Amino acid sequence: xxxxxxxxxxxxxxxxxxxxxxxxxxxxxxxxxxxxxxxxxxxxxxxxxxxxxxxxxxxxxxxxxxxxxxxxxxxxxxxxxxxxxxxxxxxxxxxxxxxxxxxxxxxxxxxxxxxxxxxxxxxxxxxxxxxxxxxxxxxxxxxxxxxxxxxxxxxxxxxxxxxxxxxxxxxxxxxxxxxxxxxxxxxxxxxxxxxxxxxxxxxxxxxxxxxxxxxxxxxxxxxxxxxxxxxxxxxxxx
Ligand code: BTN
Numbered sequence: 633x634x635x636x637x638x639x640x641x642x643x644x645x646x647x648x649x650x651x652x653x654x655x656x657x658x659x660x661x662x663x664x665x666x667x668x669x670x671x672x673x674x675x676x677x678x679x680x681x682x683x684x685x686x687x688x689x690x691x692x693x694x695x696x697x698x699x700x701x702x703x704x705x706x707x708x709x710x711x712x713x714x715x716x717x718x719x720x721x722x723x724x725x726x727x728x729x730x731x732x733x734x735x736x737x738x739x740x741x742x743x744x745x746x747x748x749x750x751x752x753x754x755x756x757x758x759x760x761x762x763x764x765x766x767x768x769x770x771x772x773x774x775x776x777x778x779x780x781x782x783x784x785x786x787x788x789x790x791x792x793x794x795x796x797x798x799x800x801x802x803x804x805x806x807x808x809x810x811x812x813x814x815x816x817x818x819x820x821x822x823x824x825x826x827x828x829x830x831x832x833x834x835x836x837x838x839x840x841x842x843x844x845x846x847x848x849x850x851x852x853x854x855x856x857x858x859x860x861x862x863x864x865x866x867x868x869x870x
Contacts, residue, residue: 633802635661642669643678644688645736645755652690652740652751661798663687670757672734673723674865683761683780685790689801692742693809694749699862700813700848701805702735705754707816708804709733710823712797714784718825721850721866725758726825729868730779733758754805756797760790813848820844826866834865 641647644662646669651658664686670678680686695701702723710717710725718726725733736755761780781788807815821827824843831852832838839854849860 633659633661635663635798637663638665640664640666640668643667643671643755644686645671645738645753648688648690648753649738649740652742652753655743657690657692657742657751659691661687661689663794671736671755672757673736678734678736678757679763680757680759681761681763683759683763685758685760685793686756687794688753688755689798689805690751690753691802691805692745692749693739693752693805694746695809695812696748697812697847698739700816700844701752701754701808702737703820703844703848704804704808704813704816705735705737705756705801707819707823708801709735709756709758709797711819712800713781713793716784718823719820720825721844722848722863724825727779727784729825730762730777731759732779732781752805754801758793760788760793814846817844826850826868830869831866832869833861834867837861838869 641664644664648662667686670680672678706719706725710719716727720726723735724731734757738753739750742749742751759778759780760782762778826841829841831841837854839852842851842853845851845860849862852859852861
């Protein structure tokens with residue numbers, strides 16, 4: 633696979649989406665030292681400094697079902713890095729309730745492709761140190777304060793982090809394409825940051841978190857019964 637390093641760009645996800653729009657559907661990993669308009673989920677900004685690893689992996693994919701891809705990606709990264717890293721449904725990596733990394737997955741149609749095949753851009757931002765800028769981001773998110781990977785692995789460099797993550801990630805994405813998120817369910821459960829918590833989703837519904845269902849949706853026991861949440865933002869009720 634081609635790995636491209638770039639010193640600065642608006643957003644590695646935006647760049648791979650632009651390339652796809654221009655007909656370039658290569659399998660590529662684009663790594664940036666700096667992003668001037670890094671993007672997070674739900675239209676948020678991803679703010680970072682020089683102590684972060686930011687990259688996007690672009691590749692054509694044709695899974696029977698896309699749901700759970702972010703969980704499989706999260707499990708893969710966590711397993712490559714450290715036993716204490718937890719996954720917070722659907723797209724964050726946490727350590728002790730603090731945000732270590734975020735995942736932004738976007739897909740676009742491939743012209744002339746077979747049914748079900750799309751170009752996926754899987755963007756990952758990992759704090760090596762807890763950045764100042766991310767404090768503002770966390771405040772915006774009204775969620776987890778940031779934490780850096782170096783709390784767990786002192787002095788780890790961005791290059792080493794990428795080396796540890798990338799090949800297993802590509803392999804796991806291929807497994808996901810064939811078998812869905814089921815092969816990751818057991819590892820996910822061990823690393824599930826929401827286990828045992830009362831949570832609230834962005835639509836306002838609150839309840840007891842019961843885990844992730846077969847299709848990657850979040851199961852919530854509410855006053856009015858069991859609900860499966862597909863892609864809302866989740867906050868922890870304290
Ligand atoms: C989130 O926490 O909401 C997701 C953050 C994803 C950030 C990464 S950094 C590399 C890639 N390029 C972007 O603009 N965003 C992702």
